[in-house]
Amino acid sequence: MGGFIKGGMCATVAWGVAWPVEVVKSKKQGMEAARYKGLSTWSILQDTAKSEGIKGLYRGFLPGAIRSCLANGVGMAVYQFTQSFRKD
Numbered sequence: 896m897g898g899f900i901k902g903g904m905c906a907t908v909a910w911g912v913a914w915p916v917e918v919v920k921s922k923k924q925g926m927e928a929a930r931y932k933g934l935s936t937w938s939i940l941q942d943t944a945k946s947e948g949i950k951g952l953y954r955g956f957l958p959g960a961i962r963s964c965l966a967n968g969v970g971m972a973v974y975q976f977t978q979s980f981r982k983d
Contacts, residue, residue, distance in 0.1 A: 902971025903964035910963045915940060915952040917959075 910917075919939045923931050931939050943951045 896972075898975040899968040899972040902974075903968030906967035907960050907964045910959060911956070914956050914959065915943075918943065918952055918954060 916936065919936050922928075922939060922943070923936075934942075940952070947954075
């Protein structure tokens with residue numbers, strides 16, 4: 896169970912750091928792509944922070960964090976389980 900918790904939490908914290916860049920990527924690839932054509936990631940990040948605040952930079956984070964926590968927690972638990980079969 897410890898691997899599940901550690902793996903899930905560490906990955907989710909990392910997603911929290913990277914999430915604003917993920918929001919910018921989604922804006923450049925999504926329906927708003929024409930609006931952001933030719934702009935840098937940094938300028939889109941600043942524009943989003945200015946117009947939508949911190950809430951805009953973390954839009955959709957909760958579902959992403961839940962998925963990250965579950966997927967990476969299970970991955971770490973399975974990894975630890977399979978490592979228990981090693982014979983060094």
